[in-house]
Amino acid sequence: MAEIHKLDSSDGDFMQRLDALLAWDSVSDAGVNQVVQEVIAEIRARGDAALIDYTNRFDGWQAGDAADLEVPLARLEQAWHAIPAEQQQALKHAADRVRAYAEHQKLAGWEYTEADGTLLGQKVTPLDRVGLYVPGGKAAYPSSVLMNALPAKVAGVGELIMVVPTPGGEFNELVLAAAFECGVDRVFRVGGAQAVAALAYGTESVPAVDKIVGPGNIYVATAKRTVFGQVGIDMVAGPSEILVICDGKTDPEWIAMDLFSQAEHDEDAQSILLCPDGEFLDQVEAAIDRLLPGMQRREIIETALRTRGALIRVRDLDEAAEVANHIAPEHLELSVENPREYAEKIRHAGAIFMGRHTSEPLGDYCAGPNHVLPTSRTARFSSPLGVYDFQKRSSLILVSPEGADTLGRTASTLARGEGLEAHARSAEYRLKDRGRP
Structure with a gap:
């Protein structure tokens, strides 16, 4: 019988236990x-x-x-x-x-021209x-x-x-x-x-x-x-993660196998299920015990579930979204009735898999979006690998004579306020009236 952590959001120490489960030290020794x-x-x-x-x-x-x-x-x-x-x-x-x-x-790239003829823009070039x-x-x-x-x-x-x-x-x-x-x-x-x-x-x-x-x-x-x-x-990635939010109406075996799909990566992978239905959580646990013996990578899955996996009962689906945003998972499955609408509640996730038929492995291989995703809660501030990671941006500035006069006075004032005389004089040399700072 597979062991897996069981948490309830109504418990007083829920957040402490959750954070302890999420903790991952990726720093090398x-x-x-x-x-x-x-x-x-x-x-x-x-x-x-x-x-x-x-x-x-x-x-x-x-x-x-x-x-x-x-x-x-x-x-x-x-x-x-x-x-x-x-x-x-x-x-x-x-x-x-x-x-x-x-x-x-x-x-x-893009650019625009101001009334005085000054051009500003951005040039995009590949690495x-x-x-x-x-x-x-x-x-x-x-x-x-x-x-x-x-x-x-x-x-x-x-x-x-x-x-x-x-x-x-x-x-x-x-x-x-x-x-x-x-x-x-x-x-x-x-x-x-x-x-x-x-x-x-x-x-x-x-x-x-x-x-x-x-x-x-x-x-x-x-x-x-x-x-x-x-x-x-690109990033320094931690172990693979999956978080499933389910309303209790999906086949429990589907959910169990979705949890396995990431747990089989390695012993440090993390698989978590959030659901407001305690009876459904029991059904998923039973499905885990039923399906695990037949898995090729059974020992790895079992270790991952025992050390970092969890079945979590939440108050309702609104609270599930709040917990999900705290976890900021690499992969998030929304196995709920109206996934597109529910996805509006999600702020932090590497990839969001919407609907009961959207299994995470489809994203790993062939759906189209990239499978290189932020892990270890870094989805709070980072994004999937994409074309933009192989492009860089250069600012474009072409100042007209009129713009040099207008902008030069502003730059001169700010530069002198910072004590940078050469900055100020460089701008002042281009003023229409050079004698006037």
Whole structure:
């Protein structure tokens, strides 16, 4: 019988218990930080030589020289033709939908001209080069390639560099096929903190990038955090999360399996159900016990539910929305009667899945919106990965002679108020009457 936390919002210590359940410390320990710092220093000092040493030491295959680290693009096409037609069709279907959704996210430049002829605006340009980290081995996710590479391509990124470890020297054909479908420009078979360092600072073979995106283990996440500032990063993600709000009218087995869908990621994943119907919560718990023995990743699911999962009884659906906004989940399912209307109550969530038939895994793979989402309550202030993460904005200012006179007097007054004489005089030189500050 699976154990899972049971909370009731009417209990006096409810918020304390909820916050204790939500708490997640994503900060690396001293040992991890030290290893990452050493790896980054070695890559910066020795470039390809260090990258080869780390690959030979950690990945279980021997790279003779730097040329062995790059995967020829023809190998990606080979992988595409090697996978079954069913997988080809699934990748293409998912990619088409993600690409179409991303097209709607493209930011456009704009400008306007004031009465005196001064032009103001914004210019939008894509990043020149982006690095995409893709996990290797057991944690090989072609869907992550689609979700990270396609928005970059739609944004117009000049060059997309993918790094992926190949433990034991083995390639994941589906990952390479996904890279082929997305039009990744170059692929290097390296991983870990050393791959992040190579992307951030460049080596003789791996070009330095402007931003690094993609998931990875604690060493990869720590390396991304460390090189931030030298390059941009997408986010430092915590464990996967799902929060389901249900009115008690959905099949309990559907809800139980939705909770499993995130719990199976790893032992630290979090699955929570909010419902005002105590009897329905009991039915979902019974469904969990009934379905769990048949799950392939039973032990992982069981551990995740026991340590961070919860069935929570709330007063009503209005309170459920309040609790959801406090949790600010990565994935939020609204399994209720009028989900579109109810979604207006939600302020903080990475992705909102509306209606009884909208299961979270559809968003993971092929619905269209990105599955790279804020975790650990960061949806309070951050957003899903999108095309806008691969574009940057520059302000446009073209001041007319009349505008230089009007704006110059304001700037001069404020600059002198701040004690910055050169600022003031720079503006004053362009006044129609230079003798008048």
